Amino acid sequence: MNAQPLRLSTAQPDFEARFAQRLHWSSETDHAIEQRVADILADVQKRGDAAVLAYTARFDGLQAASVSELELTQADFKAAFDALPVAQREALQAATARVRRYHEAQKKANGESWSYRDEDGTLLGQKVTPLDRVGIYVPGGKAAYPSSLIMNAVPAHVAGVPEIVMVVPTPVRGSVATGGVEGGNGAATATRGERNELVLAAAYVAGVTRAFTIGGAQAVAALAYGTATVPKVDKITGPGNAYVASAKKRVFGTVGIDMIAGPSEILVLADGSTPADWVAMDLFSQAEHDELAQSILLCPDAAYIDAVQAAIDRLLPTMPRAAIIAKSLNDRGALILTRDMDEACAISNRIAPEHLEVSSAEPHRWEPLLKHAGAIFLGAYTSESLGDYCAGPNHVLPTSGTARFSSPLGVYDFQKRSSLIEVSERGAQTLGTVAAELAYGEGLQAHARAAELRLPTIPPMRGTPR
Template sequence: MPIKLNSTDADFEARFAEMLSAKREDSADVGDTVSAIIADVRARGDEALCELTAKFDGMELSPEGLRFSPEEIAEQVAKVSTEDRAALQLAAERIRAYHARQIPDDASWTDPDGATLGWRWTAVGAAGLYVPGGQAAYPSSVLMNAIPARVAGVERLVITVPTPRGVVNPLVLLAAQLSGVDEVYRIGGAQAIAALAYGTNTIRPVDKITGPGNAYVAAAKRQVFGKVGIDMIAGPSEVLIIAEGEQNPDWLALDLLAQAEHDADAQSILITTDEMLAHAVAGAVDRILPTLPRAEIAGASWRDYGTIIVVRDLDEAAALSNRIAPEHLELCVDDPEALALKCRDAGAIFLGAHTPEAVGDYVSGPNHVLPTARSARFSSGLSVLDFLKRTTMAKLSPGALAAIGPAAVRLAGAEGLQAHGASVQARLSVLNERGAG
């Protein structure tokens, strides 16, 4: 039974707070195992990689066999149907077009004191994308990670994707090809993250690692953070739908179930001003759920974390939304733009009844890698900016140094940093002599 709340209930605040703080993830403590794997790959390189791949993926590989050859990729990609290829191409084009608009501008200006200031964006040199293998290999995730990197101008783009017992997903390789990936290695787990961060004879290290993975991959990313950059560690996914009365209950039920089918830890929440709609959606979920191939997963998620909340008005809905800070927020209301302005914290907003969250997972264009577990309060989805870094620039004319240097000397003195002050004062003294000369 999903949680059903009404904001007029006496115990509403307590029950909403309880729902909000429920821990959905059982994070296995695999830190020590992962540390050992990373140390092994650092010490023994390809040899360790091959052994670990034999052990965990049931694949006997030589160092030369770690990388997919162009022929192997072509052979796999040829298996993709024309329809699947066309769909993936459409997705790639739309994702590319959206992300191309995210490229930020450099800036340079000279202020009245004569200081030329600004910044410059440059791409990360090399990026590595982790792609889970087997059943959880999602070609859409390849596009969502690789295309922003390519748009940013990353020179070298590497994918690792395990092929447990030899299982290769042709769509993943096609997605890599469409995204312009340079190298694809058939490794996974913490050993793949270690190889990307520290390099081996076969695999050169990268500067940034992104992409989803299991508990071992997540722990490995945490451990190599600092040596390389990483994206956010994703938690279980969630959707919040805010709906008014005149909505199609089946559509909303399917949107809730689309979230629930990801993972038993996923969470689907409906907030509505209309108690009749709440009942109708709950009924539709019960009717549709058994028909789904992934009914077991979706059923567990809906039973344990599914929530329907009836509220007085949309202002109340927006206030609750901001406390939830959902990864995905669907606004199925008459004026979604107005409501969106009140919903401050969300990873992605889907406006109106014809924008189901699932189109955002594949083809609308924005990234589907989004902040989970209330982190939309302080972080953003994956973007071109994740593959760029900004260098600040400053050039002072002698006049500018004369104008603002004395304040630096003063503050350096106040902070007890004499050499800081002296490095400025030495220049000011020469300028003063010249001025006096």
């Protein structure tokens, strides 16, 4: 097996075109999926529990007489946690504690209510409050990551959301699983769905309130509209396949949603000071997610790029997921020689990568130049994987260049703000005159009069000046 990321140099005359081609990724929407999802949503909205049961039987092969039979209990969570090896239990707890600490700092820095008073006593401010109830989608099958549950549940918890409802499909082996779950292949023999014990243990550690073993578009619908058994939530977060993504887009507006993620990406800016093995493994760690994942190295040192390629060649055969890694690097990876680190930073800003490693002996020299990225990993010791699991910051990050305008999942995603305005009697005089002038200018006389009625002397009403 061979993994050869595309070699490019910014000095090549056709660099821009070739680089653009490598970056290209299209998020085509499959109309057949969209239509099936629309039908499932409408059915769950209409028939509630009965529809959820029918789709769960059909797609996950999981039979139940009622949706409450599909509810997991806190005892299930605890049993899963207790059954884990000590090292895994401690790792889950340590990661959760660090993620919590970071998000508590985030709330304190950016998520508290505030107000001030004008000289005339008028109060202005903003009240920050948690959402009442959120739903977290956890995929079944190959992408069932307990770390993802922690990254979604902890910020909700820290925000003060009183009720966190998890849905996680547990398809029976051999089930159809076209309704939106990734798992479910193999012989059709099991009598109950396959649970991921690490996910259940993470639910225990992260503090999930309720959980249902349902998935796909039917689970998103149940959370968005509510059924007799599944409570209606205010926002749905968490990753899922094309069915889940399409369902989330469709219920947006009825509930809030988080971002719809594209393939994961890493960009490494290297000045050649980090051991090449480390950087090669960082590129692997992105590539092993998915054949569509993208790993790019930008470096002004050609010899170092050679060393990284040599490390790739040497390390690849040792990796259990070598086939996925090779496909991802061959199809979407790139090793790019830049004129200098400044140019590497400028290119990084154009890409606005999800993960950005500044693998340099002087990371703080380059950090101020980096404007757009989901997460910035500074220095040789900061591998992306430390951030993925336990450094503290969230691993749910904007992909596909959306870091130009969006942010990591955070406490702020589980809060909302209400403006507070209390105008004093004196304040109503100053503000009333200004508001009335502008309202008349816009031809909105009731707006003007509502302000003028509060003045000590009410002026006559003006006609429409426009």
